[in-house]
Amino acid sequence: MSPLFLIICHNAQPTLPILLRYYTMIETAIRRYCLAIHALVAFVGKSISYLMPVLAFVVAFEVFSRYFLNKPTIWAYDLSLFIFGYIAALGGAYAQQQRAHINVDILYNKVSPRMRSLFNIISFCLAIFFVAIICKMSIGKFEEALQFNYRRQSEWAPHMHHYWVMMAVASFMLGLQLSSDLLEEGFHLITGKTLLPDSIRNVEETPHD
Template identity: 30%
Template structure:
């Protein structure tokens, strides 16, 4: 494989590993937010109106920033009828072919993410709730997560091609 592809795979995999491990920590933050909400309601009789939305934002950031890391570790759910019976090289060929559907889907999703984020920034879009938070921060995180997933998908494609042709990507 060309050196540029090897460097692309190395940098994308390394960056997504760091982002994915950071995203794992968001579950603790979300737990703390929900715990604070429960404690404030039970002990202080003061319900917190922002906790539910904040936990939804944190969960969205968690799975969108962690998606590329999950793909890197082959942790996504896969419907398997014949796939596991194939040899490793044939699986790599199958993955290299079907990954174009994923790249197309992520491209459309990224386009929509840019459009939605641009709208949220331009008009200072807020959520219709009692808390009424601005939506641009979570939309930026979501669009960034889709972008990282697209980069990881391309990296995975290069790894599949390398495996299918019997070359090393490392």
């Protein structure tokens, strides 16, 4: 064995603990980021679910007013549309977190866990691209709605700027959740280990090996 090789190995030994320490620090930072995003998205998703009974009440009140009192309201239809839009959009990030979106799994379930992570990474990158476009367009629509005082073309004619604020916030939160999922799948693809505990999600999904 050459003296040069021994010198290189001797000098490289102290760097191994340093590399392991940096690896642990990076892994911890990524895990904390993902856990923070999961907590935020779960809070918003569960909070927005309380609008479901409000939506049911608005629809029921309109039915009662229209068919029993013969006095239909001018606001119930628009309000129910807004509430439904809030629930669907702001709940999108939580649905992504719980992996509740529809997945075409004909090929997906037949490949290895790491290959599934690769498929997920490609899907999440594409999703982040389109979500960024939606967020940018929503901000532009919000500015237009304020500038030109956009209203719904109905008898009640409510303002529309709040809706575009909601769309921008919803798309931004979905982008955050996708970034967390992207890091999680990338970590599994590289290391073969799961970054977050399986209990963080409520739905059943195929576990990583």
